[in-house]
Amino acid sequence: MFVVNNFMMAIARLVDFLLTAYMWIIIGRAVISWVNADPYNPIVRFLVEVTEPLLSRIRRLLPLSMGGIDFSPMILIMGIMFLQSFLVPTLKQIAVGMG
Numbered sequence: 001m002f003v004v005n006n007f008m009m010a011i012a013r014l015v016d017f018l019l020t021a022y023m024w025i026i027i028g029r030a031v032i033s034w035v036n037a038d039p040y041n042p043i044v045r046f047l048v049e050v051t052e053p054l055l056s057r058i059r060r061l062l063p064l065s066m067g068g069i070d071f072s073p074m075i076l077i078m079g080i081m082f083l084q085s086f087l088v089p090t091l092k093q094i095a096v097g098m099g
Contacts, residue, residue, distance in 0.1 A: 001098060008095035016088045023080045026051055030073045051076075
């Protein structure tokens with residue numbers, strides 16, 4: 001049973017890491033949008049390709065662009081923070097309960 005416990009704990013840590021990494025990617029995308037970055041730069045293209053699917057869905061559902069400021073990255077970061085404070089502890093508690 002300890003194998004399942006360790007597996008669930010590893011999944012929780014992996015999910016937490018991936019959510020944190022994606023949050024930093026979103027922050028990088030927001031910072032890049034403030035400057036006139038080269039759209040053909042591989043880093044800029046990566047940031048746009050990774051974040052645009054979720055950001056465009058948020059923009060479609062909640063058109064919150066006031067005064068030229070796009071609030072979709074902030075909404076997505078708040079969603080990630082919710083998942084980190086709900087999903088990750090839940091997975092850890094399931095792992096502890098199995099042990």
